Amino acid sequence: MAAPKQKSTEHSIQPMVEGVLRPRPIGDQLFAPEQGGTPAVEKIDTTTIGKRAPRYEMPIPLGWFCVAYSDELAPGQVVPLRYFGEDLVLFRTESKVAQVMDAHCPHLGAHLGYGGHINGETIACPFHGWRFNSGGECVEVPYASRKPAKVATGQCIYSYPTVERNHMIWAWYHPQRAAPSFEVEEVSETTDPNWTPYDRFEWSIRTVLQEAAENGVDTAHFVYVHSSAGIPKGVVTLDGPRRSTDVVSQNSPINEHGKRDLETLMPIRLLTKNCGPGQTMQWFYYNCETVMIGTVTPIDHEHIHLRFAFTQPKAQSSAEAVMAKGIIDNVVEQVGQDIPIWEHKKYQPKPALCDGDGPIAQYRKWFQQFYVS
Ligand code: FES
Ligand SMILES: [Fe+2]
Numbered sequence: 458m459a460a461p462k463q464k465s466t467e468h469s470i471q472p473m474v475e476g477v478l479r480p481r482p483i484g485d486q487l488f489a490p491e492q493g494g495t496p497a498v499e500k501i502d503t504t505t506i507g508k509r510a511p512r513y514e515m516p517i518p519l520g521w522f523c524v525a526y527s528d529e530l531a532p533g534q535v536v537p538l539r540y541f542g543e544d545l546v547l548f549r550t551e552s553k554v555a556q557v558m559d560a561h562c563p564h565l566g567a568h569l570g571y572g573g574h575i576n577g578e579t580i581a582c583p584f585h586g587w588r589f590n591s592g593g594e595c596v597e598v599p600y601a602s603r604k605p606a607k608v609a610t611g612q613c614i615y616s617y618p619t620v621e622r623n624h625m626i627w628a629w630y631h632p633q634r635a636a637p638s639f640e641v642e643e644v645s646e647t648t649d650p651n652w653t654p655y656d657r658f659e660w661s662i663r664t665v666l667q668e669a670a671e672n673g674v675d676t677a678h679f680v681y682v683h684s685s686a687g688i689p690k691g692v693v694t695l696d697g698p699r700r701s702t703d704v705v706s707q708n709s710p711i712n713e714h715g716k717r718d719l720e721t722l723m724p725i726r727l728l729t730k731n732c733g734p735g736q737t738m739q740w741f742y743y744n745c746e747t748v749m750i751g752t753v754t755p756i757d758h759e760h761i762h763l764r765f766a767f768t769q770p771k772a773q774s775s776a777e778a779v780m781a782k783g784i785i786d787n788v789v790e791q792v793g794q795d796i797p798i799w800e801h802k803k804y805q806p807k808p809a810l811c812d813g814d815g816p817i818a819q820y821r822k823w824f825q826q827f828y829v830s
Pocket of ligand 1: 562564565586587
């Protein structure tokens with residue numbers, strides 16, 4: 458599915474539990490021998506079904522990952538999620554604190570995201586009413602004279618470090634549950650009242666973070682996949698978990714009709730900053746202004762949830778606003794062009810790179826810091 462799901466500003470959260478894996482295209486049917494080779498009516502997809510080694514050997518990387526937009530979670534709301542290959546629950550207490558926790562109750566295993574409810578600063582299990590605070594500690598077993606030893610002291614449900622930045626809720630994932638080693642980066646435009654509310658898009662894609670983000674340094678593909686006028690040249694700066702890419706390319710500008718003006722070339726500067734593997738920020742220096750916050754969240758070892766959120770100055774002229782909308786349309790279209798390649802490519806650990814390729818090897822080395830074996 459190349460078309461993104463665009464989200465309006467008024468919506469409820471979409472739990473990433475069921476239906477996140479999109480239907481595959483349908484291919485030829487297999488013949489059942491006992492039916493004398495008669496094809497069954499229903500076709501199955503022979504391109505994706507069958508025994509096959511996992512596509513990727515990389516573990517899920519550590520980092521901060523967006524699990525929802527802040528306005529998708531009202532005080533008192535409880536939502537089931539599935540990210541990091543885990544069943545999770547996201548909730549907001551009555552004092553408006555957002556929290557991500559492992560989903561299953563230590564008593565008899567109920568999923569807190571299905572029927573759990575908020576009571577003050579705690580979440581109550583739907584099965585027998587045990588209550589847990591945001592730190593994952595059991596604060597009440599309502600019908601027992603004393604709490605069982607397993608939940609009597611300290612955390613009994615893993616509680617992910619959770620913060621809200623840039624109107625998004627972020628959870629820190631570390632495979633060994635170590636504390637955060639860097640912060641989510643704040644982007645001032647996202648909370649500036651002079652900038653528009655987010656224009657949002659999202660996709661679920663059958664790939665992994667490292668592969669999807671390699672797109673940004675794979676400069677040659679912009680010509681062949683996205684029809685750019687030339688291969689962009691840029692400067693990459695690495696700083697621990699942060700990476701920035703400052704690229705200037707000669708390209709066709711978006712005109713006042715929101716379309717590419719193929720008769721013209723102008724210098725276009727794109728500043729991209731990454732903070733860990735899950736947060737991308739882009740500033741488009743163009744004939745109008747746009748800032749994008751891109752987030753990538755691992756659903757499991759082979760699927761990601763990609764969100765793009767755009768904001769623009771409210772004070773733009775109507776022509777600039779049309780041009781800015783054209784930039785958004787173009788970026789979203791580019792994701793649609795990338796998806797079929799991402800979903801069907803094979804990771805080449807030792808790629809045959811040429812001297813015209815972008816800094817792919819440097820990017821892969823930088824990304825290694827987010828893997829914990
Ligand atoms: S399973 Fe949660 S209280 Fe019993
Ligand atoms: Fe791309």
